[in-house]
Amino acid sequence: MAEKHIGHIEPYSAQAGTMIPLGFQKFLRTCIIWQFIRFIAINIRMTILILKSHH
Amino acid sequence: MARVVIMGGGVSGHTAATFAKKWLGNKHEVVVTPNSLWNWIPSNIWVDxxxxxxxxxxFALAPVYKKAGIDFRQAKALGIHPEGKEGxxxxxxxxxxxxxEKEGQKEELTYDYLINATGPKLNFAATPGLGDANGLGEHTxxxxxxxxxVHANHELQKVFQKAKTTRQKILVGTGHGxxxxxxxxxxxxxxxxHEAKEAGVRDNLDIKWISNESFLGDFGMGGFATSSKVFAESLYIERKLDWVIGAHVNKVEAGKAHYELLDGTMGVEEFDFAMLLPPFAGVGLKAxxxxxxxxxDTLFAPNGFLKVDANYAAGAYExxxxxxxxxxxxxxxxxxxFAVGIAFAPPHPISKPMSSPNGTPITPTPPRTGMPSAIKGEALVR
Incomplete structure (x- = not known):
C-alpha cells in the first residue's frame, strides 16, 4: 500500500517497484545535522579517492 | 621560453592557464577564448x-589575465596547423x-604547446525542434x-504564475538519445x-523526467555503488516526480516532445515548460x-573532440x-x-551501450562535469 505522502501508485508502472521512503527516512533527508555529517563523510571519501589517484 | 597557447578560458582552460602561470612562470602564455566572461557552469542550476x-x-576575464600577465585574446579558434605552413x-x-574592437579580424598565432580547452558545442541541432546551428530553439x-x-528562470516563473489557476506540466531531462x-x-x-513548493504551486504541477538512461540513477556511469538506481527512484517517488527512461527525444515542437524508447515504441510527452539538454559535440575546429x-580526422574523433592518449580500440563493452x-x-x-575538460575525446561511454530494435542508439555518453574538468586542467599543467 502506498504511503500517504506518496499517494496512489499505478500497479505495474515504473514507479511500482520503487523503494518508498518512510517517515524517518524522509526526516533524515532534510535533517541539517545528519546531512552535514553525510557531507563531511562524502568529502572524506572523495579526498581519499583523489589522493589515491595521485602517483 | 616556450609559448603555451590555451584555446578556451572556461573551467578547464582558465584553471590550466592560471596554474601554468603560477608553476611555469611562463612569460609567453596566451589564452584565446570567444567569451569575455568566465562562467562557473555547475552553478547555472541555481540561476535558472x-x-x-x-x-x-x-566574472570578467580580461582584468584577471592582465593582472596575471597572461596575454588574453577574445577570439575563437578556427583551425589548427600543427605542421606550420609553406616557408x-x-x-x-x-x-x-x-x-x-576587432570583431571579425583573423590572425595566426604560433605555439610551442597547445591546449584545447574549447569545451562542448551545444548540439541543439541534433534534435529537430530543439534548436539549430544558431543555438537554442523556442520550444524549450x-x-x-x-x-x-536567466531565460529559463523567466520562463519558469511565468509557468509558476499560470499554475496558480491552471494545472501545468513540466518536463525535464535529455533532448537526445x-x-x-x-x-x-x-x-x-x-x-x-523545491521552488514550486516555496511558490505554493506544487500541487498544481505535474513534473516529469525524461532521459536516455536505461535506469534511473545511471547518470552516464552505469550507476554507482550499486545503489544509485534505488536511491534515485526513492528520491523521485518521494517528491512525486514521474519518469520516462531509455528515451531518445527525436523531435520537439511547441508543447510536445516526441521520443523513441529502447523497446522501439514511440511516445509523445506534452508540456507547458520543458528543459531538455542537448547532446555535446566538439566545437568544430579544423586541422x-x-x-x-x-x-x-587525424586530430579529432568524428564527434569533434580531440584525440588523446586513450584506448579508442577497446571494442565491445565487455x-x-x-x-x-x-x-x-x-x-x-x-x-x-593537449586537450582538457570536455574537449578531449573519451575512449568510449561508461554506461552499457544500448539501441532500440530500430537501430537508434540510446545510451548516455560519458559524464562531463565541473570539478573533474578543473582538476584535469591542473593535472595537465602538473
Missing amino acids: VGEMTKEDVT SDKPYIVIEYTSK VSVCTADHA MCTCQGAAFEYIFNIE YDKAGADIT NWKASDCPHTLQNPTYHNI
Whole structure:
C-alpha cells in the first residue's frame, strides 16, 4: 500500500517497484545535522579517492 | 621560453592557464577564448530557478589575465596547423576576434604547446525542434550557459504564475538519445520541485523526467555503488516526480516532445515548460597539414573532440577497462597538443551501450562535469 505522502501508485508502472521512503527516512533527508555529517563523510571519501589517484 | 597557447578560458582552460602561470612562470602564455566572461557552469542550476544571478556565476576575464600577465585574446579558434605552413615549420592556430574592437579580424598565432580547452558545442541541432546551428530553439529552455539559465528562470516563473489557476506540466531531462550531463537535469528537476513548493504551486504541477538512461540513477556511469538506481527512484517517488527512461527525444515542437524508447515504441510527452539538454559535440575546429590539406580526422574523433592518449580500440563493452582512459591527455600524433575538460575525446561511454530494435542508439555518453574538468586542467599543467 502506498504511503500517504506518496499517494496512489499505478500497479505495474515504473514507479511500482520503487523503494518508498518512510517517515524517518524522509526526516533524515532534510535533517541539517545528519546531512552535514553525510557531507563531511562524502568529502572524506572523495579526498581519499583523489589522493589515491595521485602517483 | 616556450609559448603555451590555451584555446578556451572556461573551467578547464582558465584553471590550466592560471596554474601554468603560477608553476611555469611562463612569460609567453596566451589564452584565446570567444567569451569575455568566465562562467562557473555547475552553478547555472541555481540561476535558472532564480536563486543566483548571472553576476554571481560569472566574472570578467580580461582584468584577471592582465593582472596575471597572461596575454588574453577574445577570439575563437578556427583551425589548427600543427605542421606550420609553406616557408615555416612553426605550428600555429588561426583565430578570429569576437571582441567589439576587432570583431571579425583573423590572425595566426604560433605555439610551442597547445591546449584545447574549447569545451562542448551545444548540439541543439541534433534534435529537430530543439534548436539549430544558431543555438537554442523556442520550444524549450536550457541550463547550459548563464544567459540560457536567466531565460529559463523567466520562463519558469511565468509557468509558476499560470499554475496558480491552471494545472501545468513540466518536463525535464535529455533532448537526445546520446546526451550526457544527466546530473545537471537531475539537479534542475529537484530545484524546480523545491521552488514550486516555496511558490505554493506544487500541487498544481505535474513534473516529469525524461532521459536516455536505461535506469534511473545511471547518470552516464552505469550507476554507482550499486545503489544509485534505488536511491534515485526513492528520491523521485518521494517528491512525486514521474519518469520516462531509455528515451531518445527525436523531435520537439511547441508543447510536445516526441521520443523513441529502447523497446522501439514511440511516445509523445506534452508540456507547458520543458528543459531538455542537448547532446555535446566538439566545437568544430579544423586541422590542416603543411600543404593545407585537411587532417581534421587525424586530430579529432568524428564527434569533434580531440584525440588523446586513450584506448579508442577497446571494442565491445565487455572489454572496457578504466585503463582505457587517457593519462597525459596528449594527442598521439602531435605531442605538443593537449586537450582538457570536455574537449578531449573519451575512449568510449561508461554506461552499457544500448539501441532500440530500430537501430537508434540510446545510451548516455560519458559524464562531463565541473570539478573533474578543473582538476584535469591542473593535472595537465602538473
